[in-house]
Amino acid sequence: MTARTPSDAPSDTPSATPPDGPRAAPPGAPEDVRELRRFNRFYTNLIGALDYGRHLYTPFTLTEARVLYEVAHQSRVDAADLRASLSLDAGYLSRLLGRFEDRELITRGRSEQDPRRQRITLTEGGREAAGLLEERSQDAAGSLLRPLPAADRARLVDAMRTIRVLLGEDGPQPGEGARRPPGDRAPELSLRTSGPGDLGWMVERNAALYAAEYGFDLSYEALVARIVAEYAEDFDPRWDRTWIAELGGERVGAVMCVRDGRPGVARLRLLLVEPAARGHGAGRRLVDTCVEFAREAGYGEMVLWTNSVLGAARALYQRAGFELVSESPHHSFGQDLIGQDWRRTL
Template sequence: MNDHTLTQVDPAQVRALRAFNRFYTQRTGLLDPYLGSAFSLTEVRVLYELAHHAPCTATDLGRRLLLDAGYLSRIVRRFSDAGWLTRTPSPADARQLSLSLTPEGRAAFEPLQQRSREAAARLLAPLAQARRDALIAALDKAQALLSPEAANPSHTAVLRDVRAGDMGWVVQQHGEIYAREYGWNSEFEALVAEIVARMIRQHDPHRERGWIAELDGERVGSVFVVRKSEAEAQLRLLILSPTARGLGLGARLTDECLAFARARGYRKMVLWTNSNLSAARAIYAQRGFALVHSEPHHSYGKDLVGETWELAL
């Protein structure tokens, strides 16, 4: 990582992360001797690895814990002098020694592990179950985002049918994304809510369908085909969360709509959009949709140009 990459990070986000680090270390006492023992946090981490992943070499420990070799060597020597470690030639490389905890080493570690469990339980105990669940989910998310794999993620994307609760999410996503990215006011969210309510009340399961896109188990997109007439289907509410863009999901959602409309015997698909929604317009154009009408309008607090697109099926 070079200096130019670092300068691209928002300073406000840097301050927020540092503030959380200060808060968390203060709440958990990580800057003090670990849980009232004579050990530092790093020494306890070494003991933990030896208790749960031994036998292993010092090289394995250093790689797993991202520790300086000299610093780790001093910790290993101290534990060995205390009679907490055994050293045997590594089966994989006779030039290295495999390290394991002795019974005395495990006896030294177990009280620390129990105190750590109790400290975590004390942090969680005052929280209601729903808040505990939310906290653990947030920690899982943070760990996933900060893992080395996050820089080159391998995502699992699926398109599925609409389930209970999805339509409320569709309204929320339209309200949040269009306000944040285009500055549209709450009139747009109200419009989407009206469209969604009408779609639910008037749903024709044979001639209408919706899809929700999920990425790694989280909702990230939607699209719907609704009946406009016996011959015409309408594509509605195509949206993607920012985290899902660039993966081809918008195209996949649109293709599902086209395949469904053709299978149900529609002869034309129509849609209405705005001229500033360039990513969506590109998807439509690539699939043969043609712009047949445009008209300026003032809506959602902005001057816009509405567009009608059509595709013969």
């Protein structure tokens, strides 16, 4: 994230008294707003975003370096694409590209697809400059990560992925459509079976999401951890499977198929879809894949247990052919809930 306005300067920066006398201090910002601005100030200082001179000891500003990166990493790019994807003023971008052209870093010509658009192409000198920037960017990022232990690096990477997903890069915000530049393709949804680290991620994300959305307490995290541990200890690939949904290459959902204990009965467990991925069909794909695996494995029936407050999940189960067979009130995870048993014949 980048600093956007001078108002993100530290609050103790001296300023002149307005001519009409001192103004009343604005009301205090919410804590989450203050924390976001604090992070912006920290990160822009960390990467040198406020230094409008040379970037990474090259003759380019941060904006120029980003434009070179975009041109170098796309097979075809037009000026209009750069303007939209980087939110740059048209006049400013035109002057920047003019400077690149004067330095023989790019050439500009008409797009083959649309003669009204301007195609940008790197010259040999431009490719060398972009390569130098890429090398130094990799070194700079590596120098930040190198001192961290492996566990802390993993935590940091997960946190950065979360920031990108929640603030809109990898999908729509809850209740909204995706906000993408014109011509930008929707991120691809894919499913894969679980690998190292995925089960731990499932415990962490289940605990965090259910606490945030339903107020579940620590006992829910303990339950999920037990389920995951039992799965890992008793795993039999003939009967058990976990799938991870990815959107644009990032983990956004999961589900398990496990033996229920009764002959011929499978159990669907721990369905999870991240808020930013809802609306992309991840939940439907996960449930359908789980049911299909159980059928092909030779199970005759699939069951699941959920709670009535999980309306979106219940709608997925109904669509997949599950039927509600019983429900009863209970107090669990710090909440008064109504538990539900669902089943379907395979």
